[in-house]
Amino acid sequence: MHNGNASTFRDFIVMMERMSQTEELPTATPHEIHARFQDPTHESSTSAEWWRRSVIYQIYPRSFRDTTSNGIGDLPGITAELHHVADLGVDAVWLSPFFASPQKDAGYDVSDYRAVDPIFGNLQDFDDLITEANRLEVKILVDLVPNHCSDEHALFRQALVSPKGSAAREFFIFRDGRGEDGQLPPNNWLSHFGGSAWTRITEPDGTKGQYYLHLFDSSQPDFNWDNPAVGDEFESVLRFWLDRGAGGFRVDVAHALVKAPGLPDWNGRADGADSPGYPFADAPMFGQSAVHDVYRRWRAVCEEYDGERVLCAEANVHPIEAMADWVRPDEMHQSFNFPFLHTGWDGKALKAIITRSLKAFDAVGAPTTWVLSNHDVPRHATRLGAVAPSPRDGDGLGPDDIQPDLHLGLARARAATLFMLGLPGGAYLYQGEELGLGDNTMLDPEYRQDPSFARTNGERLGRDGCRVPLPWDSSSASLGFSDSEASWLPQPQEWASLTREAQTADPHSTLNFYKEALRLRSAHQLGLGDLNWLEDTNTSSLLGFENSEILVVLNLGTEPVVLPAGEVLLASSSSALDAATSALLNPNSAVWISLHHA
Incomplete structure (x- = not known):
C-alpha cells in the first residue's frame, strides 16, 4: 500500500474514530477468547497474573558482567548491574544456567542442580541476587x-559403576547394542550436536557394555523420565529454588523428556507434511503425550507458593496448535513462540503466524509470547541485516561468509522490536539487544567453544557469535565487561560506540528507544490488549494493527507509506518519519500512533 491506497487507509481510521464515538467500534479480526482472558477489566485477569503481559529479560550469566577479572560473568556482576535491567521496565529476569557444571555446554551440562558453579559464585551470591531483585x-x-545432566553428575557416575538393570542405571536411558556383540547403537538416532546419540560404556569388569542416550553432547546423558524416581528428584529441585525465592523456571528442551516406547528408529529430519520447514514433526524423541503429566505436577508445585511462580516451556514443537498444548490451564504459564522468531522480514508471513498464534493460545486461555533473539540463534540485528542467505541453516555467520549490512540490520531490528512490543501477550528480550548489538560474525575458530563446532569438525559454527560479553563502558579493553582485559569471547571493535555508558546520554540511542517503548507499552497496557488487523495491510511490505487505541504500523517495503493523522507516540528511529512531513513512514521502520488523540 503506497500513495495510491493512502485514502483507503485514512478512511479506515476516520471510520474508527466516528464509530468509537457511538461505542460501535468494529473489529477487523476479533479474538473473543483472547479478549476474555487478557482484558484487564475481566475478573479472570487479575493484577497478580503478571505473566500474561510480562516483559522478561534473558541474562546469559557468563557474558553479562565479570567482577573477578577472569573474563567470565558471575552472579555478583548481575546483582551489581541489575538496576540497569530494572530501569528498562521489565517484569522478570531469566537466568541461563548457573548450576555446578564442567561447562562443556556452557552450563547446560549440570553436575549439581542444587549448587552454584564456582565460576559464577555460590549460593549466598544467589540469595543476594534475590534480595536485590526483590528490592527492585x-x-x-x-x-x-x-x-539431561552432565556425565559428572553423581547419579550418572553411580550408574556407570552399577550393574545392568540396577536402580542406578534406571535413572538414565541405557540399552544393549544391536548386532553381533552389540557393536551397533540401539537405534539410529543422531545427536543435535552431530554424530550418534548413543555412547557405549565400559562395564565395571572392563568389558564393552551398554549404550546410554544423549540427544546432545556425549557428556550430557538423558534422564529416564519413565522412572518415577526421576520425577521425584526434580520436584525436590524445584522446591529447593522456589524456597530460595525463585520466581519460576524456564524449562530447557521441555518437549524432549519422554521418549516414544521402544525407542524406534527414525528416518529423521524430513519436513513433516503438516509442518513445513520443521524437521522433527514425527520425531519419537519429542512431543510425547506423557510429558504433559510432568508439567501438571510441576504446575501444582508452583501453585503452592505465593507470588505467581511461573513455568515457561522451551518447547520447539509444530504446528503452533500443538505448542498451545503446553500452556493449558493446568500446565505451563508460557511457551516460547519459535515460529514467530523464525519468520523472516515478510508482512504476509508475520501476519499469518501472529493470527494463528493468537487463535491457538486463545483457545486454551493462555497468553501468546513473542521473542526475536536468544542465546541459541543469531541476534535479530544480524539476522535482519543479512544480505545473503546463511550457508548453514540455523547457524550464525563467520568471517568467511558475506557479512550483514549493520545499518540495515539495526533499522529493521528496532522496527521489529517496536512492532513486537505492540502485540498483546508476553515478550522476551535477550541481553544486549537494547544496545542494538548484533553477533560477532568475525570469530576465528580458535575462540569457538560451542560443542556443535567441534562435533561437526567446523561444519556448524555454533552459537558463540550471539553469546559475546556485553559492552558496558570504555574503562577497559573488555569494554567494561571486566575490570581486566579478559573476555571469554572477543568483542567486535564496533561495539566501542555501543556501550551502555555511550548510549545513556544519547536521546536517539537504541537503549533509550527500548526504555521508552517499554514505558509506553506498560502505560497503555498493550500486553493485556486485543489485536485487530487494519484493512489494506495484508501485504508483504506493510503491516498494521490496533491494540488498546494504539495503531502499530510496520513498513517492510522499499518505499515510504502514508500514515493516518494522529499523535505519534514513538517511532523506531529518528529517521523513521520523513523529514519533510511526519505523515510518511520510511522503509524498514515502525511507528506507534495514538488513536485516542487523533
Whole structure:
C-alpha cells in the first residue's frame, strides 16, 4: 500500500474514530477468547497474573558482567548491574544456567542442580541476587535443564559403576547394542550436536557394555523420565529454588523428556507434511503425550507458593496448535513462540503466524509470547541485516561468509522490536539487544567453544557469535565487561560506540528507544490488549494493527507509506518519519500512533 491506497487507509481510521464515538467500534479480526482472558477489566485477569503481559529479560550469566577479572560473568556482576535491567521496565529476569557444571555446554551440562558453579559464585551470591531483585521488584526465573545432566553428575557416575538393570542405571536411558556383540547403537538416532546419540560404556569388569542416550553432547546423558524416581528428584529441585525465592523456571528442551516406547528408529529430519520447514514433526524423541503429566505436577508445585511462580516451556514443537498444548490451564504459564522468531522480514508471513498464534493460545486461555533473539540463534540485528542467505541453516555467520549490512540490520531490528512490543501477550528480550548489538560474525575458530563446532569438525559454527560479553563502558579493553582485559569471547571493535555508558546520554540511542517503548507499552497496557488487523495491510511490505487505541504500523517495503493523522507516540528511529512531513513512514521502520488523540 503506497500513495495510491493512502485514502483507503485514512478512511479506515476516520471510520474508527466516528464509530468509537457511538461505542460501535468494529473489529477487523476479533479474538473473543483472547479478549476474555487478557482484558484487564475481566475478573479472570487479575493484577497478580503478571505473566500474561510480562516483559522478561534473558541474562546469559557468563557474558553479562565479570567482577573477578577472569573474563567470565558471575552472579555478583548481575546483582551489581541489575538496576540497569530494572530501569528498562521489565517484569522478570531469566537466568541461563548457573548450576555446578564442567561447562562443556556452557552450563547446560549440570553436575549439581542444587549448587552454584564456582565460576559464577555460590549460593549466598544467589540469595543476594534475590534480595536485590526483590528490592527492585524484578522476579528471577531459573533455567532448569531436566532432559539431561552432565556425565559428572553423581547419579550418572553411580550408574556407570552399577550393574545392568540396577536402580542406578534406571535413572538414565541405557540399552544393549544391536548386532553381533552389540557393536551397533540401539537405534539410529543422531545427536543435535552431530554424530550418534548413543555412547557405549565400559562395564565395571572392563568389558564393552551398554549404550546410554544423549540427544546432545556425549557428556550430557538423558534422564529416564519413565522412572518415577526421576520425577521425584526434580520436584525436590524445584522446591529447593522456589524456597530460595525463585520466581519460576524456564524449562530447557521441555518437549524432549519422554521418549516414544521402544525407542524406534527414525528416518529423521524430513519436513513433516503438516509442518513445513520443521524437521522433527514425527520425531519419537519429542512431543510425547506423557510429558504433559510432568508439567501438571510441576504446575501444582508452583501453585503452592505465593507470588505467581511461573513455568515457561522451551518447547520447539509444530504446528503452533500443538505448542498451545503446553500452556493449558493446568500446565505451563508460557511457551516460547519459535515460529514467530523464525519468520523472516515478510508482512504476509508475520501476519499469518501472529493470527494463528493468537487463535491457538486463545483457545486454551493462555497468553501468546513473542521473542526475536536468544542465546541459541543469531541476534535479530544480524539476522535482519543479512544480505545473503546463511550457508548453514540455523547457524550464525563467520568471517568467511558475506557479512550483514549493520545499518540495515539495526533499522529493521528496532522496527521489529517496536512492532513486537505492540502485540498483546508476553515478550522476551535477550541481553544486549537494547544496545542494538548484533553477533560477532568475525570469530576465528580458535575462540569457538560451542560443542556443535567441534562435533561437526567446523561444519556448524555454533552459537558463540550471539553469546559475546556485553559492552558496558570504555574503562577497559573488555569494554567494561571486566575490570581486566579478559573476555571469554572477543568483542567486535564496533561495539566501542555501543556501550551502555555511550548510549545513556544519547536521546536517539537504541537503549533509550527500548526504555521508552517499554514505558509506553506498560502505560497503555498493550500486553493485556486485543489485536485487530487494519484493512489494506495484508501485504508483504506493510503491516498494521490496533491494540488498546494504539495503531502499530510496520513498513517492510522499499518505499515510504502514508500514515493516518494522529499523535505519534514513538517511532523506531529518528529517521523513521520523513523529514519533510511526519505523515510518511520510511522503509524498514515502525511507528506507534495514538488513536485516542487523533
